[in-house]
Structure formats: C-alpha cells, structure tokens
C-alpha cells in the first residue's frame with residue numbers, strides 16, 4: 001500500500017485545527033457579541049438624593065433622577081446600545097397612578113436624557129407594579145384578581161407620558177392581554193407615531209425576578225403573578241404570545257428570562273421577522289455574581305458565556321445587568 005493511501009484510511013475530522021490559536025478561534029467565531037446590542041437596566045428613584053447600592057444586584061444602584069446623566073455618560077462611553085428605565089415613585093396607590101405622572105421619576109429622567117445627544121437608545125419600561133401599593137402589575141378587582149381591561153388605559157397613558165418625555169421605545173412588561181394594541185393606538189392618537197413598542201411578549205412567571213423585586217420594590221404583597229405571566233413549561237404558547245404582539249403592532253418583541261428559555265428565543269427567531277430581544281434577568285445576573293463571589297466561577301467568563309449563548313440562540317438585542325462590564329470585556333479582547 002502506498003504511503004498516501006495508507007494515510008487516507010486514517011483520515012478523521014480534526015476539529016482542533018481551527019481552535020489552535022486565539023487568532024484562528026477569533027476568525028471562526030460564529031456569533032459575535034457586540035456592546036452595541038446590549039441594553040443596561042437603570043433604576044431611577046424619586047426619593048433619593050444620593051445613589052443607593054442595590055444589595056440583591058451587586059454593582060448596581062438606584063439613582064436619584066438628577067444623576068441619570070452620569071449613568072448615560074458611562075453607558076455612552078462604554079458604547080452600549082441603550083438604557084432601559086425603571087422608576088420608583090415617591091408615593092404608591094392602589095391604581096399605580098404615579099406611573100402616569102409626567103413629573104414622575106421616569107418622565108423626568110427622560111427629559112434630562114433627551115437634552116443630551118449621546119447615541120443611546122432610551123427605552124422606558126411600562127408597568128404598574130412599581131407604582132401600586134399592592135405590587136401587582138394591574139388594578140385589582142374586589143376579589144383581589146387583576147382586572148385586565150381596567151388596566152389597559154393606565155398602561156396606555158403611562159406609555160404616552162414616557163413617549164412625550166422623550167422615550168425612543170416604550171416596553172410594556174405587565175402581560176395584560178391587548179396592551180400592545182391599546183398602547184399603539186394611544187401613541188398614534190396623540191401624534192406619537194414615531195415611538196416604537198418593544199413588547200415583553202413572552203414573559204414567564206419566574207423565580208429569577210427575585211433580586212429585581214427588591215431593587216424596584218415591586219414584590220406583590222399577596223399572591224403571585226401566575227395569572228398574567230406565562231407558565232414556564234409552555235413554549236408553543238410563548239410563540240402565540242409573541243405572534244399576537246407582533247400582530248397588535250409591536251415593533252420588536254422580548255423573551256424573558258433569557259437563559260432558561262433559549263428554545264423560545266430560537267423558535268421566535270425562526271418564526272418572526274421582527275427584532276427579538278432577550279432579558280437576562282436579575283436572578284441570572286445574581287446567580288453568576290454570587291457564584292463568582294465565592295470563587296466558584298470566573299465572573300467574566302461565565303457572564304460572557306451566558307451572553308453569547310443568548311445571542312447564539314437568536315437574540316438580536318440583550319438586556320443585561322452585565323452590559324457595562326461586558327462592553328469593557330469585549331473591548332479588551
């Protein structure tokens with residue numbers, strides 16, 4: 001047998017060839033994370049004069065509205081895509097009326113941000129739970145259940161207030177049925193036709209929201225959110241929710257949480273032609289942060305791996321508490 005024939009018999013796939021050096025690995029990366037596709041959640045608190053660390057989200061603060069510019073400075077310098085604003089009001093009531101107040105923390109922060117031109121997309125979360133005394137995402141009936149249709153006009157009015165104050169995008173996270181259509185109609189009816197709607201369309205009733213509820217002071221005072229947020233086992237239903245929100249006029253849709261729902265992201269990406277966002281939620285962040293604190297995982301590697309997994313699954317945009325860190329890490333590779 002000739003030497004060549006003998007060699008050919010022993011040929012097998014040598015996957016390691018393209019992993020041999022950092023340069024080869026970098027060239028052949030199939031998915032590239034970029035800072036531009038990351039959104040940083042930011043909490044603005046009407047009651048504060050100084051930033052206050054959030055114990056459940058190490059490295060994050062609640063910001064006084066007056067300091068929103070310093071957050072934007074850092075975000076713009078890092079080159080991330082945008083900010084997602086959450087508000088904590090001075091006062092709460094049963095209907096969450098403070099969410100609609102044009103002088104509330106989110107509209108005030110939005111007006112300050114609009115004065116600047118730093119290339120960030122400003123997204124305003126639209127929900128009532130930070131503003132209701134009971135912590136649910138909608139208004140309650142006498143029996144304590146959340147009244148879907150009574151909630152819709154409040155959400156629409158909040159969205160209009162945020163759009164007027166300068167939000168590029170409003171992002172309803174309440175999971176009431178019909179809110180995208182209601183919000184779109186309210187925006188269009190008030191001449192705010194250019195404001196985009198990013199719907200938290202497939203939002204699951206998740207244990208991973210724990211740290212956020214401390215950060216935003218929005219834990220329900222009784223019961224849970226399982227009658228409006230989705231049941232974790234259901235991916236077909238998630239697709240139906242996503243498609244319904246696109247049909248109602250959503251410009252982009254979100255899957256939330258991200259890590260435990262990568263299959264939903266992949267299916268959404270295959271089936272829909274609008275941008276797909278994923279929210280790597282507070283518990284996903286906190287779990288990595290806590291394990292890294294104990295020395296059980298490398299913070300940077302675990303964070304970047306979790307984010308590239310979300311991008312690989314199909315997310316075009318990722319909302320993440322790692323946004324600023326990730327931008328710095330990506331710049332230094």
Ligand code: PBG
Pocket residue numbers: 125127129137173174208209210211212213218225280281282283
């Ligand atoms: C409230 C809201 C929640 C999150 C975003 N908007 C919490 C919830 O639904 O209880 C979670 C975000 C996170 O955990 O980072 N509508």
Ligand code: ZN
Pocket residue numbers: 127128129130136137173174
């Ligand atoms: Zn809510």
